[in-house]
Amino acid sequence: MANHRDSVQRVGAYAICINEEAAILLSRFAEPDCRWGPPGGGVEHGEHPADGVVREVHEETGYRVKVVRLLGVHSNVWHSPDAEVHATNLLYEVAVVGGCLQNETGGSSDQAAWVSLAELPERRHTELLDVGLDLFRCSPPEGRIDVTA
Template sequence: MTEIIRKLRVAAYAVIVRDDQILLSRWLGPERPMWILPGGGVDHGEDPYDAVIREVFEETGYKAEVRRLLGIQNVHGPLNRDGVDVDYHRIRILYEAEVVGGELTFEVGGSTDQAGWFPLAEVPELDHVESVDVGLAMFRNRPEDGRIARFT
């Protein structure tokens, strides 16, 4: 019998929209690079609010200020990584934020390699992770309960 590994990942992401453009980072995923919301894993003992500010700076060079909590995305299901079965549980904390300083720079030696502003109308054509769509839906619709359990 194959052992299934259980993994929990808590991460904080920023939805930063200005002038009908969204700020995205290019994640160096296991299959291929894909565009994501700037953000990432919350370190042990770190407040997610502080994590998203840190991650935006690391990935984009911008200083960000959080405006509000948009919501939580809960994703749970099987994943196979390098032949290993993983019971993977992702909790994504999504914030609305804005750029208040810094300049666009790319992360070196991290999980992303580029960042940039993209017109909102072009997002559907970008090769991006589904959390970008979830973040934009929360940004646009402001769910009362702050939660999108499943995005379709």
């Protein structure tokens, strides 16, 4: 069990990108996890989260994107083998402006795909994906979805 010395703060930036065919751009965690989620990841030191999401989407999917709007923030605590991690994840709506779909090589994800929104219930996916879609659909003024309710 982590103690106070083992507390870590992690800031992430993730993309919700839905096309005209009602498909969402997703990235799949590499083995052993293999869950699908919104492309994105950790923001680098000194990097603005909006720039981080653009970089991460390109790394994980091959697409160049632009930020359309900030959807909101998801905050949760999880335990790694070494620490208790407080993740603060900013979710952005993004639009594709170039590039082509390709899988990341040598990273934390191994596949990228456009997935029909109707297919999502059958796919193993992250809670962050559900939160991002709720933020996209509801646009709560405080930018927060309560996942414990």
